[in-house]
Amino acid sequence: MRGLDLANPEDYKEGMSGFKENTLGNIAHYLQLQKEKGLYIKLILQIKNNIINIEVRNNVAVTKTELIRIHDKLARSRQYSNLEDALSQVLDDSEGAGLGLVILVLMLKKMGLDEDCFDITGSDKETIAKIIIPLEQARLENISILSSTIVDNVNSLPQFPENILLVQKLINDPNSEMTDIARQISMDPALTADLLKIVNSAQYMLAKKVDSISEAVKMVGIRGIKNLLYSYGTQKILGDETADKKSLWEHSYKTAFYAFNLIKNFRKDRNLLDDVYVGGILHDMGKIVFSNIHPELLNNIKNFCSEKNLPTSTFEDLSAGMNHAEIGALIAEKWNFPEGLVAAIRFHHDPTSAPADYKDLVETVYLANMFCELEAGNVTFDQFDPAVLANFSITSRKQIEGLLERFSMGFKKENQNQK
Structure with missing residues (x-):
C-alpha cells in the first residue's frame, strides 16, 4: 500500500517502525484488503x-x-x-x-x-x-492403565458366537471343502443374508444377482469370508440399538466403502480390497465398545480410578474418544483378529507409526476415514498427512474434492439399491 519493498532493508525498517500504528489504527480497512487479496x-x-x-x-x-x-x-x-x-x-x-x-x-x-x-x-x-x-507422561500412563482395565473388564463382550467360530474352524482346516463352509454358513440365516448382501453390492460389480450361498462363497473366496466373519461377528456382539451406535456404524460403512474405492482406483490389489473394506468397518471399534459400556461396568471403572488414585479427567478423556484406537485394537487382539486388522484399528489416526507390512492397509483406512471427516466438516485439507497423499498420487484439494464427490454418490446409490 505504501510502495515499500519487503526485500529492501531500508524499506523493511521503515515499514516495521510504524506497522502496528498504521494497521491497528484502521484494522477494518486492512482486513478487507486481506480478504480481497485472498490472504x-x-x-x-x-x-x-x-x-x-x-x-x-x-x-x-x-x-x-x-x-x-x-x-x-x-x-x-x-x-x-x-x-x-x-x-x-x-x-x-x-x-x-x-x-x-x-x-x-x-x-x-x-x-x-x-x-x-x-x-x-x-x-x-x-x-x-x-x-x-x-x-504429559503421567497422563499417558493413566490412560493406558484405564484402557487396559476397560478391555479386561468388558464381560459383556464375549468371544465370537459359536456359529461363527465353527465357520472359522472349517476355514482353517486344510481338509475342508468350499461346500462344507457354504453349508455351515447356510445354517445361520442372518449370516447367509449378510454374505449375499455383500456379494451383490457394488463391491463385487457382478453382471447378475447371486442367490446361491455356494456360488457366493466361491465368489468371495476364503479371505473374503474371513473378513466377513470379523465384521459380522463384531456387529452381532456390539449391536446397533442406540442412535449413537447407529451413527458410528454408518460412518464405519462409509469409511469401508471409501477405502475399497481408494484401492480400486489407486492400487488394484484384490487381497487389499477385502482387507481395507473390513478395516474400514471396524476401525472405530473402540468408540463403539465405549458406547456399549453398561452402568455396572461404569461404576467398576470409576471405583478402579478411585482405588488407583487416577484423576477423573482420565475417564473423561476416554469418554471423549481419546485412545479409542488403542482400546479397539486391544479388543481385536482379545478376539484373535489378524495382525493386519489390529494394525488398521490401532493406527488409523497415525499411519506413520504402522508396521511396514501393513502400511498400505493402514494408510488406506486412514485416508478413507479422513475423507469421511472432511465430508462431515470435522477436518480441513491441511490436516491430511502429506506423505499418505503422496503415496496415493493425490496432489491437491481439488483432486480430493473430485474423489469425494464420486465416492459419496456411489455410497448413496449403493444404500438406495439395498433398501
Missing part, C-alpha cells in the same frame, strides 16, 4: 502419536531477513526468566520487537519445555509456525 491465517490443531501439534499458517512467504530476526529473538529469549524481565528489556514497541516470541518461550518453560518445541519455517507459498507439545 489467510489458518490454525490447525492435531493430536498425533501422543503429541499435540499446533500450526499457524499464512500464505505470505517469510523473507530470509525475517527468519534470521525470528531465530535471533528466540535465542535471546533464553535469558528471561519471567515476563517482568522481558518487559523491562524489550522496550521497542514495533512489530519486530519479538515480545510475542519471548512470551511464547516463557509459556513453554512454564510447561517444562524449551524453545526447541517451537519453529517457524517458510516456503515460496506459506509461512508456518509450529508448536509441538508432548502429552
Whole structure:
C-alpha cells in the first residue's frame, strides 16, 4: 500500500517502525484488503502419536531477513526468566520487537519445555509456525492403565458366537471343502443374508444377482469370508440399538466403502480390497465398545480410578474418544483378529507409526476415514498427512474434492439399491 519493498532493508525498517500504528489504527480497512487479496491465517490443531501439534499458517512467504530476526529473538529469549524481565528489556514497541516470541518461550518453560518445541519455517507459498507439545507422561500412563482395565473388564463382550467360530474352524482346516463352509454358513440365516448382501453390492460389480450361498462363497473366496466373519461377528456382539451406535456404524460403512474405492482406483490389489473394506468397518471399534459400556461396568471403572488414585479427567478423556484406537485394537487382539486388522484399528489416526507390512492397509483406512471427516466438516485439507497423499498420487484439494464427490454418490446409490 505504501510502495515499500519487503526485500529492501531500508524499506523493511521503515515499514516495521510504524506497522502496528498504521494497521491497528484502521484494522477494518486492512482486513478487507486481506480478504480481497485472498490472504489467510489458518490454525490447525492435531493430536498425533501422543503429541499435540499446533500450526499457524499464512500464505505470505517469510523473507530470509525475517527468519534470521525470528531465530535471533528466540535465542535471546533464553535469558528471561519471567515476563517482568522481558518487559523491562524489550522496550521497542514495533512489530519486530519479538515480545510475542519471548512470551511464547516463557509459556513453554512454564510447561517444562524449551524453545526447541517451537519453529517457524517458510516456503515460496506459506509461512508456518509450529508448536509441538508432548502429552504429559503421567497422563499417558493413566490412560493406558484405564484402557487396559476397560478391555479386561468388558464381560459383556464375549468371544465370537459359536456359529461363527465353527465357520472359522472349517476355514482353517486344510481338509475342508468350499461346500462344507457354504453349508455351515447356510445354517445361520442372518449370516447367509449378510454374505449375499455383500456379494451383490457394488463391491463385487457382478453382471447378475447371486442367490446361491455356494456360488457366493466361491465368489468371495476364503479371505473374503474371513473378513466377513470379523465384521459380522463384531456387529452381532456390539449391536446397533442406540442412535449413537447407529451413527458410528454408518460412518464405519462409509469409511469401508471409501477405502475399497481408494484401492480400486489407486492400487488394484484384490487381497487389499477385502482387507481395507473390513478395516474400514471396524476401525472405530473402540468408540463403539465405549458406547456399549453398561452402568455396572461404569461404576467398576470409576471405583478402579478411585482405588488407583487416577484423576477423573482420565475417564473423561476416554469418554471423549481419546485412545479409542488403542482400546479397539486391544479388543481385536482379545478376539484373535489378524495382525493386519489390529494394525488398521490401532493406527488409523497415525499411519506413520504402522508396521511396514501393513502400511498400505493402514494408510488406506486412514485416508478413507479422513475423507469421511472432511465430508462431515470435522477436518480441513491441511490436516491430511502429506506423505499418505503422496503415496496415493493425490496432489491437491481439488483432486480430493473430485474423489469425494464420486465416492459419496456411489455410497448413496449403493444404500438406495439395498433398501
